[in-house]
Amino acid sequence: MQKSDNIIRVEHVSKYFGEKAALDDVTLYVRKGEFVTLLGPSGCGKTTLLRLIAGFQSATEGVITISGQVITETPPHKRPVNTVFQKYALFPHLNVFNNIAFGLKLKKLPAATIAKKVKQALKMVGMTDYEYRDVDSLSGGQQQRVAIARAIVNEPEVLLLDEPLAALDLKMRKDMQLELKEMHKSLGITFVYVTHDQEEALTLSDTIAVMSEGRIQQIGTPVDIYNEPINSFVADFIGESNILNGTMVKDHLVHFAGQTFECVDEGFGEDVPVDVVVRPEDIYIFELSDAAILQGIVTSSVFKGVHYEMMVQTPNGYEFMVHDYHTFEVGQEVGLRVKPADIHVMKKERITNTFEGKWIDPTHVEFLGTTFECKEMQGIEPGTKVTVEVDFNRVVLEDNEEDGILTGDVKFILYKGNHYHLTVFTDWNEDIFVDTQDVWDDGDRVGISIAPEYIRVIK
Amino acid sequence: MMTKYLAKGYLWLLLILLYSPILIIMIFSFTEAKVLGNWTGFSTKLYTSLFSGGVRHSLVSALWNTFTIAMIAATVSTLLGTMAAIGIYNLRTRTRQAVGFVNSIPMLNPDIITGVSLFLLFISLGISQGFVTVVLAHITFCTPYVVLSVMPRLKYMNQNVYEAALDLGATPFQALRKVILPEIRPGMISGFILAFTLSIDDFAVTIFTIGNEGLETLSTYIYADARKGGLTPELRPLSTIIFVTVLVLLIIINKRAEKANANKRT
Numbered sequence: 001m002q003k004s005d006n007i008i009r010v011e012h013v014s015k016y017f018g019e020k021a022a023l024d025d026v027t028l029y030v031r032k033g034e035f036v037t038l039l040g041p042s043g044c045g046k047t048t049l050l051r052l053i054a055g056f057q058s059a060t061e062g063v064i065t066i067s068g069q070v071i072t073e074t075p076p077h078k079r080p081v082n083t084v085f086q087k088y089a090l091f092p093h094l095n096v097f098n099n100i101a102f103g104l105k106l107k108k109l110p111a112a113t114i115a116k117k118v119k120q121a122l123k124m125v126g127m128t129d130y131e132y133r134d135v136d137s138l139s140g141g142q143q144q145r146v147a148i149a150r151a152i153v154n155e156p157e158v159l160l161l162d163e164p165l166a167a168l169d170l171k172m173r174k175d176m177q178l179e180l181k182e183m184h185k186s187l188g189i190t191f192v193y194v195t196h197d198q199e200e201a202l203t204l205s206d207t208i209a210v211m212s213e214g215r216i217q218q219i220g221t222p223v224d225i226y227n228e229p230i231n232s233f234v235a236d237f238i239g240e241s242n243i244l245n246g247t248m249v250k251d252h253l254v255h256f257a258g259q260t261f262e263c264v265d266e267g268f269g270e271d272v273p274v275d276v277v278v279r280p281e282d283i284y285i286f287e288l289s290d291a292a293i294l295q296g297i298v299t300s301s302v303f304k305g306v307h308y309e310m311m312v313q314t315p316n317g318y319e320f321m322v323h324d325y326h327t328f329e330v331g332q333e334v335g336l337r338v339k340p341a342d343i344h345v346m347k348k349e350r351i352t353n354t355f356e357g358k359w360i361d362p363t364h365v366e367f368l369g370t371t372f373e374c375k376e377m378q379g380i381e382p383g384t385k386v387t388v389e390v391d392f393n394r395v396v397l398e399d400n401e402e403d404g405i406l407t408g409d410v411k412f413i414l415y416k417g418n419h420y421h422l423t424v425f426t427d428w429n430e431d432i433f434v435d436t437q438d439v440w441d442d443g444d445r446v447g448i449s450i451a452p453e454y455i456r457v458i459k
Numbered sequence: 460m461m462t463k464y465l466a467k468g469y470l471w472l473l474l475i476l477l478y479s480p481i482l483i484i485m486i487f488s489f490t491e492a493k494v495l496g497n498w499t500g501f502s503t504k505l506y507t508s509l510f511s512g513g514v515r516h517s518l519v520s521a522l523w524n525t526f527t528i529a530m531i532a533a534t535v536s537t538l539l540g541t542m543a544a545i546g547i548y549n550l551r552t553r554t555r556q557a558v559g560f561v562n563s564i565p566m567l568n569p570d571i572i573t574g575v576s577l578f579l580l581f582i583s584l585g586i587s588q589g590f591v592t593v594v595l596a597h598i599t600f601c602t603p604y605v606v607l608s609v610m611p612r613l614k615y616m617n618q619n620v621y622e623a624a625l626d627l628g629a630t631p632f633q634a635l636r637k638v639i640l641p642e643i644r645p646g647m648i649s650g651f652i653l654a655f656t657l658s659i660d661d662f663a664v665t666i667f668t669i670g671n672e673g674l675e676t677l678s679t680y681i682y683a684d685a686r687k688g689g690l691t692p693e694l695r696p697l698s699t700i701i702f703v704t705v706l707v708l709l710i711i712i713n714k715r716a717e718k719a720n721a722n723k724r725t
Contacts, residue, residue, distance in 0.1 A: 054622075054626060055625075056622050056625070056626075075625070075631075076622070076625040076626050077625045077626070077627075077628045077629055077630055077631075081626075082626055082627065083622070083623070083626045085619040085622075085623060086619075087617055087619060088617075089617050089619035089620050089622070089623040090620075090623075091620060091623070091624075091638055091641075091642075092617075092620075092642065093641040093642065102624070102627050102629075102637075103627035103628050106627065106628045106629055106633065107628065150623075150627065151626075151627075154627065154628070
């Protein structure tokens with residue numbers, strides 16, 4: 001990537017709200033004329049990043065450059081960017097014409113020029129003849145068109161869009177997506193687009209930056225992100241997927257769901273735990289025959305318009321989501337097969353919970369701000385710093401907060417074919433990862449306990 | 460059927476109880492009798508004597524004082540209150556709640572306490588009491604009400620509107636003038652009207668801050684008059700005029716609001 005091409009450069013930017021990091025060392029380059037989407041669930045920092053580029057908030061650390069100018073501390077009205085807000089943010093006391101002319105009037109352009117430019121902008125968004133309408137009398141879609149016209153009429157170098165279509169109904173959203181894409185082509189300006197809708201991101205973008213917990217997880221073209229997700233978060237967030245625990249036996253051979261599969265990945269080493277991703281549309285489903293690598297029973301089949309979405313349960317307890325144009329009856333025995341190239345192997349981010357802790361006495365250790373009972377160990381000075389490991393499946397979650405030694409909120413759930421992998425945000429502001437068969441919901445408040453024999457203390 | 464009549468009857472009873480004192484004063488303003496309740500035939504003499512002769516420099520000048528004080532106090536407290544509301548609104552939630560609480564104390568505080576404490580303040584600062592002290596006192600107790608009526612408009616406003624203005628190249632001051640102020644104007648107007656009526660109405664605070672230089676507002680004049688024994692009969696036409704003026708103003712405001720709503724809908 002040529003540096004000179006980059007219209008926006010975000011380098012090592014962090015943003016803290018009090019103690020909490022909304023953005024954690026984010027680096028992002030945007031090329032001139034590119035359509036970049038910041039994609040992620042709510043609270044991932046995507047809107048904060050956009051607001052830093054717009055200038056509504058200032059970065060705690062790092063540098064932001066637009067067209068070679070450092071603008072980290074520049075107030076918003078002096079930046080060469082314009083923003084389209086989620087809730088339109090039109091000025092209710094002004095009519096459509098005056099809303100769009102707002103920026104031009106501040107620049108003190110002659111009235112004739114303003115009138116001409118406003119007309120052009122209205123034509124661009126397909127709202128000719130709406131000049132003198134009251135903005136309150138317009139529908140949501142029309143208001144958003146006016147908001148877009150109000151931004152592009154200033155001919156910014158970069159247009160920032162903060163979930164501009166989130167408040168519209170599905171049909172309108174689809175129409176507007178196509179129009180935005182057309183607009184991007186004909187205007188030739190750089191778009192930075194924020195959304196939590198992965199389909200929208202895949203449809204619109206040249207480049208997608210998937211964000212989670214204040215970090216950019218992966219940057220790439222929509223095809224790259226979809227086909228080669230870098231970790232289980234991205235795989236789960238973009239499209240539907242089957243994510244399972246596996247073991248890389250050796251190069252080109254991976255073991256998961258009780259079977260060994262050929263694959264195309266290499267360089268992981270031998271007998272290394274990995275995450276395996278298989279897209280539901282990449283699984284072949286057929287009446288049971290010798291061609292089957294996996295066999296199973298169809299447990300549900302739902303028609304989704306173009307394809308059927310079926311759940312298949314294997315005898316050893318793994319569940320697969322399969323998309324196919326043909327349906328198989330519930331209860332039918334089927335065979336499954338995956339092409340080696342369609343098995344995506346990802347390095348595991350972690351294989352066990354690891355905490356920094358403090359040795360209290362021969363049977364107690366402190367971590368996560370709580371004192372836990374553990375197996376008796378001699379020869380460690382009280383107060384010594386130690387590392388504590390707890391396996392995912394040894395952490396017990398309790399419905400009743402009081403039953404746990406400490407409490408937390410379930411914040412991310414990943415289905416792994418035969419169990420759930422949960423991220424629980426503890427009250428100590430640190431995550432603990434849990435493997436469980438039980439069904440929990442996002443946001444559930446839980447008690448957490450760990451039996452003494454499963455706490456491994458390492459000096 | 461029965462309950463319907465009962466409900467209607469109750470309503471009318473309430474309305475009569477509410478408005479009969481005013482109606483009686485209005486009716487008896489068109490007669491000459493010194494004592495309220497005696498009807499000595501129709502006459503507009505009280506109206507003419509209100510604006511001429513000896514009463515003019517007392518009752519009408521008291522009215523004039525009341526009006527000027529209310530005008531100044533309402534204007535100043537609208538400015539102060541609006542600025543304060545914008546400031547308070549932009550505080551962090553915790554501080555905002557704290558300041559909001561402090562703002563509500565003067566409103567809940569009995570007027571008599573406010574009056575006495577202002578009286579003591581002016582005395583201790585050695586400020587001679589008169590027109591200025593009354594205006595200052597009125598500004599003091601009116602400002603919290605303006606804050607209270609501007610605040611909801613700020614909350615109701617789309618949070619991004621201010622940022623949108625900055626984004627389009629407005630300086631923070633331009634954004635305030637061209638976007639925030641037009642948005643909160645209805646709150647400012649109702650705050651002004653509230654402050655104005657509160658100031659006209661006030662007696663307790665005024666009596667403690669008006670001094671003894673002979674300055675009278677309507678309320679202090681009527682009080683003094685009543686203590687001297689009996690109210691001047693000219694009070695009846697004056698009350699009538701004030702009531703009718705307010706009524707007409709109210710009707711105009713309501714009609715305009717209706718019209719504005721109708722325009723919005725089309």
